[in-house]
Amino acid sequence: MKVALVGYGKMGHMIARAAELRGHTIVCTVDLFAEDAQCVTSDKKEMVAAIAASGAEGIIEFSHPASVMDNLVALIPTKLPLVVGTTGWRDHLEDVEKLVHDNKSALLYSANFxxxxxxxxxxxxxxxxxxxxFDEYDAAVFEAHHNQKADSPSGTGIDIAKHIIENLPRKKTIITELGSRKILPEELQVSSLRVGSVTGTHSVIFDSPADTIELTHRARNREGFALGAVRALEWLAAPEAGQGPKTGLFSMDDIFDSL
Structure with missing residues (x-):
């Protein structure tokens, strides 16, 4: 597959290597600042023109929370399968879903691939x-990342909290800051730490007066994220059996549910 990358920082370079190892060709790289990107621009029309000229058959977007929404508004109408790994835009999910629907396009997003x-x-x-x-067990989420991460809490931390709330009825609201008050029983706190070079740690704590149960995922490097994004684009670009190209808004859940 011919792939365009929007966002060509550390993650973009890793995705490029992962894609090439799986037999794909990177035909266009776009970034605001990266000097080795083929298209260095903040102009969305110029970005779309460069992608169109490259003959790309799919796009992977790993840019920055400050620019992701403008990128999505420009990229969705291209109708190319679009995988989005940038976080910080979920408040606009309904707007993005409508744009995807109106353009009969296909977009797959995840906070973590x-x-x-x-x-x-x-x-x-x-x-x-x-x-x-077991009402005696309270729950909370903790996440830690490197000190260059632009958003807090992480999108993955929020997604973990959503999985808890969907399955633990006594927790109803996600909070990320307490201020100077006590936490309410129905609130689920997501705590964040930004320090050093931590690739990514996410923990769920179930605590009772008698004991504590912790579930933890620690990423050793970002290679798993990059490979997952490439696999996600492969799945998104593959036609539905007997139904033609995929259209709509998808997540990693759709990939796992199809296995």
């Missing part, structure tokens, strides 16, 4: 269902 993290989501969901019958 790691196979291990997506397995972790399912483990957390199952554990939360078990805890639903």
């Amino acid at each position: 790691s196979v291990g993290v997506n397995l972790f989501y399912r483990i957390v969901s199952y554990a939360s269902r078990l805890m639903a019958d």
